[in-house]
Amino acid sequence: MKIGELSTCTGVSIRSLRYYEQQGLLTPVRLENGYREYSPFAEEQVRTIQLYLNLGLSTEQIAGFLHCVLKNKESFCEEIVPVYREKLKEIDEQIKLLQSIKSNLEERMQSILEEQSSQEREE
Amino acid sequence: MKIGELSTCTGVSIRSLRYYEQQGLLTPVRLENGYREYSPFAEEQVRTIQLYLNLGLSTEQIAGFLHCVLKNKESFCEEIVPVYREKLKEIDEQIKLLQSIKSNLEERMQSILEEQSSQEREE
DNA sequence: CTTGACCCTCACACTAATGTCACGGTTTAT
DNA sequence: ATAAACCGTGACATTAGTGTGAGGGTCAAG
Structure with a gap:
């Protein structure tokens, strides 16, 4: 399978497929003419990467756990647990930050709207 | 007040002060020697920008509402309401996305841990 | 043999605020 | 007068994945 086919059947741009290779996520062989040749498994592999x-x-x-996940079920890969934990922590922090900003914005919005309507009553 | 003083008393880096100027948020006058001279109000102005x-x-x-906010109370500035609304919408979307990713991660984590503990019992 | 559809690599652009370095002028204190 | 501490501009780096374009090789069908 050549890169154009893989791109079409996965919906991932050629540019991205080449980038994944550069990052060590895909390792197609090269034909004599220099073209990348992907195994039939590459399609699933790309979908996994996207996931x-x-x-x-x-x-x-x-890249740290992909080789394992592709060979085994995800639950067999211990490497993945700390990554998930870290990501979850990060997400929690982001959500917390966003929620505090949200509250702040809502309060400010409320003040503005209240004050504007009270000004209208005075006119 | 020169840029170093303003930086010290606000805690904002000189680099950032110059950037704010470039973005039209600060407009110090220039002395004969080319140095920026900030008015005493600049300190509050910088704090407002940071806020x-x-x-x-x-x-x-x-930049779209700063001039108004500095002259009036925030509630007097109608320009600010659509900006807040837009930001709130954006934040809600981000929170929603993060929460769905979080659920997904938690499920996957759960599956892995369950399967791993069941494997341990088999050994 | 030419055209069109592939493929290759290299490299710049994007976002947004900030850090950092180079190079050079000014001011102040000794 | 010289050194230290300021100030100025300009430019590149950062993040991470993707878009895009230049310039050029390959291949298949007409």
């Missing part, structure tokens, strides 16, 4: 990217993991983190 | 940056607004957004 983890959508979980907010970096290519570097994914 | 809005910490609410996650961009310098461009801040």
Whole structure:
């Protein structure tokens, strides 16, 4: 399978496929003419990469356990647990920050709206 | 007040003060020697900028209402309401996304831990 | 043999605020 | 007069994944 086919059947851009290779996530062989040749398993592999990217993991983190996940069930890969834990912690912090900003914004919004309506009554 | 003093008394780096100027948030006059001279109000102005940056607004957004906020009470500035609304919408989307990723991660984590403990019992 | 559809590499752009370095002028105190 | 402490501009780096374009090789069908 050449890169164009893999791109079409996965919906991932050629640019991204080459980037994943550069990050060590894909290792196609090269034909004599220099073209990348992907095994049939590459399709699933790309979908797996996308799955983890959508979980907010970096290519570097994914590179750390991808080889294991592709051979075994995810639950067999101990490498993945600390990554999940770290990501969860990070997400919790982000949510907390966003919620505090949200409260702050809502309060300010409320003050403005109240004051504006009281000004209207005075006019 | 020169830039070093303003930096010291606000805790904002000189680099950032110059950047704010470039973004139209600060407009110090220039002395004959080319040095920036800030008015005494600049200190409050910088604190105000920081406040809005910490609410996650961009310098461009801040530039849109800063002049008003510095002259009037915030509640007098209608320009600010749509910015707050937009930011709130954005934050809600981010929180939603983070929470769905969080659930997903927690489920996966749970599966792994359950399966691992069941494997231990088999050994 | 030419055209079109592939493929290759390299490299710059993007976002946004900040850090940092180079290079050079100014002011102040000794 | 010289050194230290300021100030100025300009430019590159950072993050991480992706888009995009240049310039050029390959291959298959007509």
